[in-house]
Amino acid sequence: MQIEFNFFAKQEDVMSVSPWSFIKNQKGQTAIIIALFVLAVTFFIALAIGHLILNQQQIRRNLVKSAQAYYAAESGVEDSLYRIIKGKKYEANNTLTFDEGSAEINIADESGQKIVVSKGIATQRVRKIRAVLKISGTDIAFHYGAQVGRGGLRIQNNARIIGNVYSNGSIDGAGTTKDYSETCPSSASCITDDVWVAGGVAPDPDQQWTSQNSDFPFGIKVGPTDYLDTAQSFIPSTSEVLNIVSFYIKKVGSPPDQTVKILTNDSGSPSTVSLGSGTLKSSKVTTEYSWIDVSLDPSPSLTAGFTYWIMIDAAKDNNNYWIWGKDSTDSYLSGTGKYTRDWTRGTGWTDVGGDLNFKT
Numbered sequence: 001m002q003i004e005f006n007f008f009a010k011q012e013d014v015m016s017v018s019p020w021s022f023i024k025n026q027k028g029q030t031a032i033i034i035a036l037f038v039l040a041v042t043f044f045i046a047l048a049i050g051h052l053i054l055n056q057q058q059i060r061r062n063l064v065k066s067a068q069a070y071y072a073a074e075s076g077v078e079d080s081l082y083r084i085i086k087g088k089k090y091e092a093n094n095t096l097t098f099d100e101g102s103a104e105i106n107i108a109d110e111s112g113q114k115i116v117v118s119k120g121i122a123t124q125r126v127r128k129i130r131a132v133l134k135i136s137g138t139d140i141a142f143h144y145g146a147q148v149g150r151g152g153l154r155i156q157n158n159a160r161i162i163g164n165v166y167s168n169g170s171i172d173g174a175g176t177t178k179d180y181s182e183t184c185p186s187s188a189s190c191i192t193d194d195v196w197v198a199g200g201v202a203p204d205p206d207q208q209w210t211s212q213n214s215d216f217p218f219g220i221k222v223g224p225t226d227y228l229d230t231a232q233s234f235i236p237s238t239s240e241v242l243n244i245v246s247f248y249i250k251k252v253g254s255p256p257d258q259t260v261k262i263l264t265n266d267s268g269s270p271s272t273v274s275l276g277s278g279t280l281k282s283s284k285v286t287t288e289y290s291w292i293d294v295s296l297d298p299s300p301s302l303t304a305g306f307t308y309w310i311m312i313d314a315a316k317d318n319n320n321y322w323i324w325g326k327d328s329t330d331s332y333l334s335g336t337g338k339y340t341r342d343w344t345r346g347t348g349w350t351d352v353g354g355d356l357n358f359k360t
Contacts, residue, residue, distance in 0.1 A: 067126040068100045073120030074101030155189040164193045207234040208359040209332040210323035219314035219321035229343040231311035232356040233335035250356035253320035265307035269349040275300035325357035
């Protein structure tokens with residue numbers, strides 16, 4: 001007996017597995033792993049940045065609170081020193097309270113000194129300051145007084161200063177006297193205490209020419225000639241610092257303030273080199289002759305035997321100008337007067353025909 005077995009397989013019943021599908025599955029798994037890794041790295045970076053930000057905020061808060069504690073301690077020291085110096089009531093141990101903190105203060109006596117220790121506290125931040133106050137019985141020489149600038153002080157109309165005066169310029173006035181009784185005579189002004197003059201016109205000027213027999217108007221134009229920048233030369237007999245120069249001068253109308261300069265010499269005329277300058281105030285000058293002081297800043301150092309020039313830089317206005325006292329005899333042996341249209345050119349200086357009145 002013969003038995004035959006026949007096997008039939010339909011094409012659609014056979015499972016076909018492609019190698020490319022396996023590779024695609026592997027790629028998908030790799031992409032997921034990479035994505036998870038990137039997310040993890042990003043998370044840790046964000047965590048680190050957040051930690052840094054929190055640390056910076058904490059540091060900033062610590063700095064602010066530390067500063068508040070320091071200022072609280074400083075306030076405690078200042079309050080205690082003020083009370084001790086002014087003789088006000090205080091306690092050896094006390095506390096000052098502020099909006100953002102407090103100060104715990106301890107005051108102790110040690111060898112004739114006051115030791116002040118102030119501990120400032122602000123939100124658990126603590127700063128300490130220690131101050132030592134030495135108490136001395138030495139009297140203060142300058143209790144109170146008036147301080148005057150380079151323009152100096154002029155006292156008139158029986159004015160009185162009760163106290164001390166420290167001046168960078170000359171002090172003068174009508175009938176001025178120094179009276180320690182603090183009572184002024186009816187015919188004089190007075191200063192009751194000490195007087196210091198740091199710089200001014202010396203009682204006996206080193207150089208001066210006060211003889212006046214004519215006028216020299218400047219700051220105007222007469223015909224074709226401009227009489228503007230005007231100068232007087234002098235030769236100091238001693239090497240010294242020149243703080244103030246004085247002019248015998250008056251005005252016509254209301255000319256503006258003018259600049260005064262000390263210039264070096266250039267072949268018998270003013271140079272363009274300025275050693276110091278000041279301002280001639282129009283408000284100080286009247287329509288009658290008077291001596292007017294001008295302070296110099298900086299104050300130039302002059303050398304004995306060298307020629308220098310005092311120069312007024314004037315603007316042109318035929319209705320508002322200046323008149324400088326002049327001696328037409330030209331008798332001052334150490335200098336002479338000159339004028340020009342513009343001193344910055346360094347040329348064109350012309351004799352005024354005499355000497356101009358001045359003091360140094």
